[in-house]
Amino acid sequence: xxxxxxxAVKAFVLCLLIGGSGVGYVWQKEQLARxxxxxxxxxxxxxALKEQNEKLRKQLAFMRSPRFLExxxxxxxxxxxxxxxxxxxxxTEPSAEATPPExxxxxxxxxxVPLYP
Numbered sequence: 336x337x338x339x340x341x342x343a344v345k346a347f348v349l350c351l352l353i354g355g356s357g358v359g360y361v362w363q364k365e366q367l368a369r370x371x372x373x374x375x376x377x378x379x380x381x382x383a384l385k386e387q388n389e390k391l392r393k394q395l396a397f398m399r400s401p402r403f404l405e406x407x408x409x410x411x412x413x414x415x416x417x418x419x420x421x422x423x424x425x426x427t428e429p430s431a432e433a434t435p436p437e438x439x440x441x442x443x444x445x446x447x448v449p450l451y452p
Contacts, residue, residue, distance in 0.1 A: 397403055408415050
């Protein structure tokens with residue numbers, strides 16, 4: 336009796352393997368297509384963000400310009416004026432050859448307690 340169903344079982348298992356491989360192949364292709372769409376969507380988002388970043392960088396540079404700042408000062412009536420030459424302090428950078436000052440040691444004064452009696 337087992338010899339009668341042997342070829343049928345083999346054919347069923349072979350069909351199952353071929354069918355399973357086909358389903359796996361189609362599933363894998365669909366996953367690749369979905370990932371491709373996600374990559375394309377994210378690349379376009381990245382491009383848009385880079386463009387927006389560049390636009391904001393230019394806007395920031397313009398808003399930091401003296402012409403823009405002076406216009407805002409006048410618009411808001413802040414009453415700011417340029418500083419007098421005597422109000423400007425120019426600091427010089429220390430030279431690289433300058434030696435740092437010697438560290439001064441300070442000690443606390445107090446009653447000494449012996450460590451070992």
